Amino acid sequence: MNNPKKSNKKYSDSATLIELLVCLAILSTALYPVVYMLQLSRPKHPSSQNEYLATLLAHHATETLTAKRALSPDYLPEIVSNSPVVVHKNSATPPHTLFDSLMPDGSQMNETNDSEVFWAFKPFTFSIDNYIADNNFYKVICQVNYTSNNMKSRIYFDKLISLNGSGSQANGNDSYE
Amino acid sequence: MNKKGAFKLESLLPITAALIIAVTLFACFRFYTVKLSPVSDVLDINAKYTDIVLEMRADTLITAKAVVSENKVTLVNANKENIATYAITDGKLIRTDHSKKSEKVMIDKLKTGAFWTNVKLPNLLTVRLLPADTAEIPFFTSFALRGYKHE
Numbered sequence: 077m078n079n080p081k082k083s084n085k086k087y088s089d090s091a092t093l094i095e096l097l098v099c100l101a102i103l104s105t106a107l108y109p110v111v112y113m114l115q116l117s118r119p120k121h122p123s124s125q126n127e128y129l130a131t132l133l134a135h136h137a138t139e140t141l142t143a144k145r146a147l148s149p150d151y152l153p154e155i156v157s158n159s160p161v162v163v164h165k166n167s168a169t170p171p172h173t174l175f176d177s178l179m180p181d182g183s184q185m186n187e188t189n190d191s192e193v194f195w196a197f198k199p200f201t202f203s204i205d206n207y208i209a210d211n212n213f214y215k216v217i218c219q220v221n222y223t224s225n226n227m228k229s230r231i232y233f234d235k236l237i238s239l240n241g242s243g244s245q246a247n248g249n250d251s252y253e
Numbered sequence: 254m255n256k257k258g259a260f261k262l263e264s265l266l267p268i269t270a271a272l273i274i275a276v277t278l279f280a281c282f283r284f285y286t287v288k289l290s291p292v293s294d295v296l297d298i299n300a301k302y303t304d305i306v307l308e309m310r311a312d313t314l315i316t317a318k319a320v321v322s323e324n325k326v327t328l329v330n331a332n333k334e335n336i337a338t339y340a341i342t343d344g345k346l347i348r349t350d351h352s353k354k355s356e357k358v359m360i361d362k363l364k365t366g367a368f369w370t371n372v373k374l375p376n377l378l379t380v381r382l383l384p385a386d387t388a389e390i391p392f393f394t395s396f397a398l399r400g401y402k403h404e
Contacts, residue, residue, distance in 0.1 A: 097269040104276040111284045125390045128299050132394040135306065136379075142397035143377035178379070178393075182371040192383055193391050 126199070130220040130231040133161055133200055137174045137218040138233045144174075145237065152237070153216060158201040161220075162186060162194050172202050174218070199223065212239050298384065301360045302392050308348060308359065309380065312337045313396040319370055319378045326368035326378065331400050341366040344385060362386065376401035 144151045153174060160167055161175045163186040171184055178185040187194050201221045209215035219232040313319075316328040316336060325340040335351040339359075346359040346366060366382040382392035 094265055094269070097266070097273070101269055101272045101276065104273045104280070107277065107280040108283065111280050115284070124299065128302065129390055132302075132306075132392065136393070136395045139395045139397045140374070140377060142399070143374050143395075146376055146397065146399075146401060147374070177371050177373050177377070180367070180369040180371060180379075182373040193381065193393050196391050197393075
């Protein structure tokens with residue numbers, strides 16, 4: 077049997093449901109400006125340029141290592157920590173040997189021989205570590221360090237070097253601190 | 254009995270549901286596609302640089318010799334066949350693939366560019382590209398010529 081009170085209550089509930097759905101539709105429409113504001117408030121990748129330059133430098137280091145070992149199979153890079161990649165006037169530490177031949181004449185880069193690239197590379201430092209990963213392999217880790225938003229960041233490429241001189245296998249990885 | 258509206262509940266439900274779904278999908282779509290100009294510029298040049306690195310890396314894996322001239326380098330394999338030529342012309346870096354006989358503009362709006370190998374490391378090709386826009390980062394890296402043979 078139909079109870080008129082129950083029926084009325086049912087219609088009343090239905091109206092509430094429609095209102096709820098309309099509210100949801102309005103809220104969904106309002107999502108767009110919210111999303112746009114989120115987009116505006118996102119950081120504008122301030123570190124991505126530094127990140128990319130660091131990647132190019134790390135790539136240069138591992139490729140130079142490959143080229144040096146192709147000419148001198150016994151070559152192993154010396155371990156350094158936070159050495160500059162270009163010649164600083166006020167720095168006592170010279171660039172690592174992997175950055176010896178940045179210029180066409182085989183010299184190191186300084187403020188006068190290529191000022192544009194020099195200023196781009198000046199904030200970066202280079203660290204390199206190597207250890208025996210296996211009986212037949214050395215693992216070399218080339219790490220480029222930089223500061224971004226007052227935080228120390230780094231990009232590193234690691235490379236396996238065969239001690240038998242039968243070639244090497246390269247891996248590229250990056251990591252952020 | 255009170256009248257509750259001009260539309261029936263059954264007709265409003267699918268319309269409202271469809272509207273919610275459509276707006277939500279559109280919002281999600283915009284979230285991934287809206288590009289702010291400073292961000293897109295940075296990502297744009299990074300993407301172009303990545304293309305250059307990948308192409309040159311693939312070419313230098315089989316390169317025995319790099320013939321460098323002003324604003325131009327030709328990579329040659331062990332059979333003395335040309336693999337690819339990279340040339341800077343009118344501020345553009347153009348890669349010519351000799352096997353496919355095709356040309357591709359890798360990047361434009363360059364101020365200068367240079368390629369070199371040096372006496373100490375003849376099997377290392379260094380590439381330096383400077384964009385015309387000084388706010389953009391330079392491209393500077395090297396590639397080992399893995400097919401290099403001592404002469």
